[in-house]
Structure formats: structure tokens, C-alpha cells
Amino acid sequence: MSTAQQLTAATVQMVSGDDLSANLERARALVAEAAEAGAELVVLPEYFYLMPEDENERVALARPLGDGPIYHCLAELAERHRLWLVSGTIPLASPEPGKMFNASLLFGPDGRCRARYDKIHLFGFDNGSERYDESATMSAGEQVTSGDTPWGPLRLSVCYDLRFPELYRQRPEPTLITAPAAFTHTTGEAHWELLLRARAVDNLAFVIGAGQGGVHPGGKRTFGHSLIVDPWGTVLARHDDGEGIALATLDLNRQAQLRQRLPALQHRRLD
Numbered sequence: 001m002s003t004a005q006q007l008t009a010a011t012v013q014m015v016s017g018d019d020l021s022a023n024l025e026r027a028r029a030l031v032a033e034a035a036e037a038g039a040e041l042v043v044l045p046e047y048f049y050l051m052p053e054d055e056n057e058r059v060a061l062a063r064p065l066g067d068g069p070i071y072h073c074l075a076e077l078a079e080r081h082r083l084w085l086v087s088g089t090i091p092l093a094s095p096e097p098g099k100m101f102n103a104s105l106l107f108g109p110d111g112r113c114r115a116r117y118d119k120i121h122l123f124g125f126d127n128g129s130e131r132y133d134e135s136a137t138m139s140a141g142e143q144v145t146s147g148d149t150p151w152g153p154l155r156l157s158v159c160y161d162l163r164f165p166e167l168y169r170q171r172p173e174p175t176l177i178t179a180p181a182a183f184t185h186t187t188g189e190a191h192w193e194l195l196l197r198a199r200a201v202d203n204l205a206f207v208i209g210a211g212q213g214g215v216h217p218g219g220k221r222t223f224g225h226s227l228i229v230d231p232w233g234t235v236l237a238r239h240d241d242g243e244g245i246a247l248a249t250l251d252l253n254r255q256a257q258l259r260q261r262l263p264a265l266q267h268r269r270l271d
């Protein structure tokens with residue numbers, strides 16, 4: 001595959017609720033808006049399909065890959081708008097009873113699923129008033145995954161993975177990194193932008209973070225601030241609060257130039 005030199009990318013931010021059909025409808029509208037604005041690659045946020053009070057409701061939606069309304073909605077969107085689509089996340093069936101994989105899928109413009117990544121690092125947090133334990137409803141993935149795109153390798157990752165830089169240093173070196181997320185407001189305020197920009201700089205890669213950004217059923221608050229960051233750590237586009245999209249044109253020639261000027265990836269001594 002020859003490498004295209006320019007890419008218009010969009011990050012989609014949502015404030016998903018507990019109604020699957022309504023969330024899918026909002027995702028359809030926002031992807032259409034991004035496509036109309038010229039996006040060739042669109043990234044949805046983690047859990048775009050459901051942010052319920054009771055997380056077991058997501059497990060009930062888990063299906064084998066290729067099955068179910070969430071998968072079909074995504075495949076249709078990619079094909080209808082002829083664009084590359086990162087699914088945010090989708091619940092996929094796990095052999096562990098009562099659990100699901102929190103998977104991020106890459107669809108090509110023909111609507112075919114090109115890559116599947118199951119979230120490896122499961123979020124845990126307890127500060128006395130807020131408590132999260134994804135391992136109660138999720139099975140951990142085991143495989144680092146990249147998808148081949150016209151712009152080079154795209155490393156799929158999800159939310160909490162951003163805190164584990166080794167995931168991004170695996171080969172092939174990613175040109176693009178995607179991070180659909182539902183960062184808590186508490187941790188996001190302190191770390192979200194810092195983590196996205198750090199992963200961009202240490203991999204000299206473009207990073208697209210797509211967040212949930214608002215208040216959800218049960219009162220959970222997410223941070224939002226969806227960002228597109230260039231390999232120098234510069235924020236190219238952002239959408240701070242509530243639902244919306246942000247677009248940026250990514251210059252792959254500039255990335256190659258930066259990697260040449262600062263060959264840090266070639267200077268690695270520890271694998």
C-alpha cells in the first residue's frame with residue numbers, strides 16, 4: 001500500500017446516555033457531519049453506544065464479532081460515507097461468564113472490519129467517593145494491534161491504555177494512534193491532555209483522542225476535551241465540552257521530516 005501524504009481526520013465527542021437507539025442515532029449524525037466536513041478518518045469515543053448507570057447493561061449487548069446492531073451501524077456508516085472509522089468501542093462476547101471484551105474496531109471505507117483490538121488495561125480507581133473497576137465486567141485483551149491504512153500503521157488503543165506507554169512502542173511503529181476514551185472528569189482534568197501529548201511526542205506520531213464529555217445517567221461525569229495532536233505534541237484541533245466534532249489536516253510529510261530531524265525512535269536502546 002503506498003502511503004498517502006495528507007489526511008483529514010475527525011474526532012467525535014459524545015455524551016452518551018442509556019438508550020442504545022438514541023446513542024446510535026447521535027453517532028450517525030455526528031459521523032455524517034464529519035464526513036460532510038471532509039473527514040477521511042473518524043474516531044468515535046469509548047462506549048459511544050451506551051453509558052448506563054449499571055455497567056452490566058453493556059455486557060448484555062455483547063455479541064460475537066460481526067453480529068448485532070452496534071457492529072452493523074458502524075459498518076454501514078463507514079461504507080455509506082466511504083471513510084475509515086474507528087469504532088470507539090464495542091462490546092464483544094467473552095468466554096468468561098458475565099464479562100465482555102471492550103473492543104476497538106477499525107473499519108475500511110468498504111465497510112469491512114480491518115482490525116480488532118480488545119482493551120488490554122482495565123481501569124481501576126477508588127478515591128473514596130468515585131469507584132471504577134472495569135475488571136468486574138470485562139475480560140482483558142492480550143494482543144497489541146495495528147491496522148494498515150493508506151497513511152501507515154494505525155495503533156488501536158482505548159482510554160486507560162494511554163497510561164501504559166509500552167503498548168505504543170511495539171512494532172510496527174505507528175503513524176497514527178487512536179484513543180477512544182471515557183476519562184473521568186477527576187482524572188481527565190489532571191492527566192488527559194498530558195497523556196495524549198506525551199504519547200504523540202514519544203512516538204513522533206499523530207494521536208487522536210475521542211472522549212465522552214458530560215454528565216451521564218447515575219451522575220458519572222466524563223472529561224471530554226477530545227484532541228488531535230501532531231507528532232511534535234502540538235494540539236491541532238480540540239472539542240472541550242459536550243457533544244461535537246473537531247477536524248484537522250494531518251501532514252505526513254511533516255511527520256517524516258520530524259522523525260528525520262529527531263531520530264529518537266532509531267536511538268532506542270531498550271526494547
Ligand SMILES: NC(=O)CC(=O)C(=O)O
Binds near residue numbers: 163183184187
Ligand atoms: N476511564 C478510563 O478507562 C481511564 C481513566 O479515566 C483514567 O485513566 O484516568
